[in-house]
Amino acid sequence: MKKILALLTALIMLFTFASCKSSEGEQEPTTNAVESQSDATVDSTTAQPDLTNADFTQETSTDETTSENETKAFSANPAEWTGEEIIEFYKQAAIKSKTKVTSKQEMTMTEMVVNDGSGFIGKLVEMATPIMKSALKKNSTEFEGITGGYENLELSDTKSVKAYKSGSYTVVEMTLKEQTDGAHGDAYSGTVGHAITVVGDISTVAAELPQFNIDFDNAELKLHYSNPKLKVKINKDGIIEKGTWTYKVDVKLKNLYVAAVRIPLSATISSAYGSVDYIITTGGGF
Numbered sequence: 393m394k395k396i397l398a399l400l401t402a403l404i405m406l407f408t409f410a411s412c413k414s415s416e417g418e419q420e421p422t423t424n425a426v427e428s429q430s431d432a433t434v435d436s437t438t439a440q441p442d443l444t445n446a447d448f449t450q451e452t453s454t455d456e457t458t459s460e461n462e463t464k465a466f467s468a469n470p471a472e473w474t475g476e477e478i479i480e481f482y483k484q485a486a487i488k489s490k491t492k493v494t495s496k497q498e499m500t501m502t503e504m505v506v507n508d509g510s511g512f513i514g515k516l517v518e519m520a521t522p523i524m525k526s527a528l529k530k531n532s533t534e535f536e537g538i539t540g541g542y543e544n545l546e547l548s549d550t551k552s553v554k555a556y557k558s559g560s561y562t563v564v565e566m567t568l569k570e571q572t573d574g575a576h577g578d579a580y581s582g583t584v585g586h587a588i589t590v591v592g593d594i595s596t597v598a599a600e601l602p603q604f605n606i607d608f609d610n611a612e613l614k615l616h617y618s619n620p621k622l623k624v625k626i627n628k629d630g631i632i633e634k635g636t637w638t639y640k641v642d643v644k645l646k647n648l649y650v651a652a653v654r655i656p657l658s659a660t661i662s663s664a665y666g667s668v669d670y671i672i673t674t675g676g677g678f
Contacts (some may be wrong), residue, residue, distance in 0.1 A: 470555035470562060475547045478555045482564050482624070483545055486538040489632045495539055495674045498532040501525045502640075503667040528668065539637055539672045540587045541580025549583040561625050561633070563678075568620040568639075575608045577615070584617040588637045588672065591615055605651045612646040625678045634678035638671045 466473065466481055473481070504521050507514040547553070554565040569583040571590065579585060579592030594615070595608045617639045624635035643666040651658035671677075 470557060473555055475550075475553055478553045478564060479545055479547050479550075481555070481562070481626075482566070483542050485564075485624070485626045485630050485632050486540070486542040488630045489674075490537040492631050493538065493633070493674050494534055494536055495635075495672055496532060496534045497539070497670070497672045499528045499671075500669045501528050501666065502669055503665070505665045506661065507663055538632060538635070538674065539589045541585050541589065542587065544580070545586040549586050558625065560628050563623070563625055565623045566621065568622075570620065571617045573615045573617075575611070575613045584620045584639060587622055588620055588639060588670075590617060591641065603653055605653060607649040611648040612644075613648070614642075614644045616642045616644075618642065623678055624674070632674055634675035636671065636673050636677045638669070640667065640669050642667050 466477060470478070501521070501524055504517060504524060505514070506517040509515070509518055549568055551567045551569055553567075556563055566587060568587050571582040571584040573582065573590060575594045577585075577590060577592050577594070579589050582590060584590050594613060598604070598606045598608070618641075620639035622635065622637045624632045627633050643664075645661060645664040648661040648664070649658070650661065
């Protein structure tokens with residue numbers, strides 16, 4: 393995930409130094425506070441014909457938590473599960489799947505703008521956006537196991553959870569609460585980090601670009617994760633056979649100072665914006 397920022401930053405800096413002058417045209421970034429719902433809604437339905445249109449809804453307080461050390465026994469019908477039980481069932485399946493499945497992450501850039509698209513640098517970055525999109529697409533990787541810091545996942549991280557039977561499988565769906573991080577986040581923390589994984593500590597991007605000194609600490613940087621969702625298909629052995637985890641991350645930068653290490657060039661990027669769609673799939677997705 394850090395490569396998202398590394399690639400964004402590298403491209404921005406490339407055109408900044410190519411222009412041989414400081415960025416121009418400051419633009420105030422807008423960062424919206426994330427509104428958290430006080431209640432999590434739990435929906436559970438079964439695939440049985442007589443229950444197709446049934447609505448099993450249970451209101452639960454976000455203060456309710458499930459102990460990690462508590463062993464849960466699940467009834468055969470997911471319609472009888474509480475929200476905490478659905479979360480626990482998913483967590484147990486993710487743990488069991490650690491060495492059983494391979495997942496794939498893919499990223500698609502939907503937008504990148506520097507200095508509001510104006511000026512020499514803004515126009516150059518606009519022209520280079522197709523190159524950046526291609527680079528992100530080629531950066532798709534595979535890894536073993538299931539994504540996320542799921543061992544810390546709680547019902548309060550979700551807007552809604554849903555479990556139902558599909559033949560011999562159990563399907564779990566979740567919509568997570570949105571998350572906003574700064575430069576020093578943690579990949580497995582927060583509402584989205586627990587379920588899907590986020591970028592994490594952006595300052596470590598500097599290590600991937602040793603040719604530059606990058607001052608993240610004095611810059612304004614926000615990463616907002618929107619529309620985070622997951623849907624998985626769990627077999628009778630408790631293994632996640634198929635799954636899809638998705639969100640959109642908006643990256644906003646202001647006043648990022650960068651300097652070349654070996655040559656006397658430096659500049660401050662007054663404003664930059666990037667948007668990336670992120671998707672992880674297991675078993676081809678679901």
